[in-house]
Amino acid sequence: MSDPTVVPWPRPVSAARPESVLTVDDILVRFQTRDASVTAVDRMTFDVRHGEFISVIGPSGCGKSTLFNVIGGLITPTSGLVTVAGEPIRGPHPAIGMVFQEESTFPWRTVLDNVAFPLEVRGVSRRVRLEKARDVVAMVGLTGFEGHYPSELSGGMRQRVSIARTLASEPKILLMDEPFAALDEQTRLLLGDKVLQIQQTLKQTTLLITHSITEAVQLSDRVVVMSYRPGRLKRIVDIDLPHPRTSEIMTSDAFGHYVAEIWGDLRDEASRGMAEAEASRGART
Amino acid sequence: MAETRTIVALPITPRLGAVMRLRLFLILGVLIMWEATAASGLLFRDVVPSSVTVVRALVRLLIDPDFWGNFGVTAGEVLAALAIGATAGLAAGLLLGASRFLGRAYEPYLNSLAPTPKIIFFPVMIMAFGVYAGSKVAMGALSAFFPVALSTAGGMREVDAALVKVGRSFRLSTWQMVTKIYLPAIRVPVLNGMRLGFGVAVIGVLLAETKLSNQGLGYLVMQAYARFDMPQMYAILLVVFAVAVALNAGLGRLTEPRHRRT
Numbered sequence: 143m144s145d146p147t148v149v150p151w152p153r154p155v156s157a158a159r160p161e162s163v164l165t166v167d168d169i170l171v172r173f174q175t176r177d178a179s180v181t182a183v184d185r186m187t188f189d190v191r192h193g194e195f196i197s198v199i200g201p202s203g204c205g206k207s208t209l210f211n212v213i214g215g216l217i218t219p220t221s222g223l224v225t226v227a228g229e230p231i232r233g234p235h236p237a238i239g240m241v242f243q244e245e246s247t248f249p250w251r252t253v254l255d256n257v258a259f260p261l262e263v264r265g266v267s268r269r270v271r272l273e274k275a276r277d278v279v280a281m282v283g284l285t286g287f288e289g290h291y292p293s294e295l296s297g298g299m300r301q302r303v304s305i306a307r308t309l310a311s312e313p314k315i316l317l318m319d320e321p322f323a324a325l326d327e328q329t330r331l332l333l334g335d336k337v338l339q340i341q342q343t344l345k346q347t348t349l350l351i352t353h354s355i356t357e358a359v360q361l362s363d364r365v366v367v368m369s370y371r372p373g374r375l376k377r378i379v380d381i382d383l384p385h386p387r388t389s390e391i392m393t394s395d396a397f398g399h400y401v402a403e404i405w406g407d408l409r410d411e412a413s414r415g416m417a418e419a420e421a422s423r424g425a426r427t
Numbered sequence: 428m429a430e431t432r433t434i435v436a437l438p439i440t441p442r443l444g445a446v447m448r449l450r451l452f453l454i455l456g457v458l459i460m461w462e463a464t465a466a467s468g469l470l471f472r473d474v475v476p477s478s479v480t481v482v483r484a485l486v487r488l489l490i491d492p493d494f495w496g497n498f499g500v501t502a503g504e505v506l507a508a509l510a511i512g513a514t515a516g517l518a519a520g521l522l523l524g525a526s527r528f529l530g531r532a533y534e535p536y537l538n539s540l541a542p543t544p545k546i547i548f549f550p551v552m553i554m555a556f557g558v559y560a561g562s563k564v565a566m567g568a569l570s571a572f573f574p575v576a577l578s579t580a581g582g583m584r585e586v587d588a589a590l591v592k593v594g595r596s597f598r599l600s601t602w603q604m605v606t607k608i609y610l611p612a613i614r615v616p617v618l619n620g621m622r623l624g625f626g627v628a629v630i631g632v633l634l635a636e637t638k639l640s641n642q643g644l645g646y647l648v649m650q651a652y653a654r655f656d657m658p659q660m661y662a663i664l665l666v667v668f669a670v671a672v673a674l675n676a677g678l679g680r681l682t683e684p685r686h687r688r689t
């Protein structure tokens with residue numbers, strides 16, 4: 143069914159593509175529930191190149207978070223492989239840093255201690271880790287809030303703390319699962335600019351899970367489009383927009399062209415999802 | 428069906444004055460009733476002595492080194508009991524809370540044993556730990572174990588799954604998961620369990636002392652009772668009460684939510 147040859151992106155062969163730091167190879171995830179088995183991710187294959195910003199987009203419930211957890215080593219796939227620098231991963235990999243969809247700051251730690259956390263568990267001395275944390279806090283624009291507890295911050299600021307915490311661990315590959323989903327449009331745009339700016343400065347290899355088309359186009363070098371259940375690879379779109387980009391690029395014609403293209407792919411999927419949801423609601427009543 | 432109800436958090440401070448006044452009012456009322464009963468002479472002899480006599484007995488008690496010796500014995504027993512009972516309870520709670528399997532298997536035992544009056548185990552404790560401090564500590568520890576274990580296990584199940592995922596993604600060791608994620612996350616339920624545990628440890632120790640002992644506050648109370656020295660008995664009870672309230676308030680402060688350091 144899911145014939146990988148229809149994908150305009152060749153199957154990654156680690157030896158042939160030395161520049162790809164992460165490969166997702168034929169990943170299949172099936173959840174066994176009490177009376178049924180759900181295929182959440184169906185044979186996804188793509189790769190991530192060094193220093194690139196890649197987005198995975200798809201309608202709600204298509205298996206994005208599942209894929210995210212598989213790449214992060216938190217879920218073992220039913221079949222398939224994730225490799226980092228050619229090595230298959232077993233469990234969380236030291237080269238990968240994750241920012242979760244849910245609220246995940248430690249409420250009992252100040253902003254600075256939250257951000258210093260990954261260094262602390264690695265045994266970095268207090269002086270060094272706090273200095274480093276202060277730099278990263280500045281990077282996400284939270285200078286002045288180092289001593290605050292998460293409960294004293296806004297949702298957007300807390301999300302920045304989560305991002306900073308993962309950045310502080312200096313991951314070779316940064317994974318983010320809809321980090322801006324809970325935010326309002328304005329904050330989301332500004333935070334997107336911020337993340338892109340950091341990514342460009344650090345040449346940070348980044349994989350962003352999102353369901354916002356504009357966000358994906360604005361930030362990415364490539365966009366991986368997923369289909370609605372079971373989550374399959376629909377297409378990979380190269381975004382050829384000049385850097386540095388800010389949210390202002392959204393007014394350009396090229397930008398609109400990419401958005402329209404991806405929306406064309408997603409529209410069928412999204413409406414299929416809605417139809418399915420309505421059908422199952424009808425069946426229940 | 429059930430509609431969402433908005434809970435409005437009211438600031439507490441402006442109302443504190445009124446609350447305090449109401450509380451003092453109650454204490455005043457009890458004192459007046461106490462004095463009236465004492466003066467009426469309706470009750471047998473000294474069962475309700477005048478508060479003046481009680482205060483005089485209290486002063487006598489507080490300058491008596493013998494009292495402080497017994498106070499020290501009981502305090503030591505309670506602290507030892509709390510240390511042992513809370514540590515065991517914390518360990519048991521962590522295990523039961525971390526493993527759904529173990530929790531399902533053993534928590535029914537805890538739930539049914541928790542409300543059982545622990546004094547029925549006193550004879551066993553005497554035989555196991557002797558007639559001296561050992562059996563009193565054992566009674567207190569046994570009492571303190573249950574509330575700490577139950578609230579720790581409950582707290583473990585409430586730990587935010589996202590925080591556990593963060594810990595795993597940063598590749599924490601099991602020990603780091605416990606000390607850096609689980610323990611801070613369950614701080615409030617554990618401290619509440621310890622508060623309850625402290626209360627029942629005091630009860631366990633004092634009760635055991637009243638049954639069989641030759642030192643400690645429980646022993647002093649029984650001595651006063653045997654001599655029918657009611658004022659002294661009330662004086663001792665007042666001291667125990669005051670200490671318990673103070674320590675409980677101290678533990679309560681630890682459970683308050685964190686705020687910015689200034």
Ligand SMILES: Nc1ncnc2c1ncn2[C@@H]1O[C@H](COP(=O)(O)OP(=O)(O)OP(=O)(O)O)[C@@H](O)[C@H]1O
Nearest residue numbers: 173175180182201202203204205206207208209353
């Ligand atoms: N632990 C699980 N057990 C059973 N089914 C699951 C489990 N986790 C996810 N699923 C199912 O897998 C599918 C994909 O879920 P997933 O959370 O990956 O979606 P998503 O694309 O991240 O959605 P959203 O955009 O809303 O976050 C859903 O149908 C969900 O019901």
Ligand SMILES: [Mg+2]
Nearest residue numbers: 206207208243
């Ligand atoms: Mg998701």
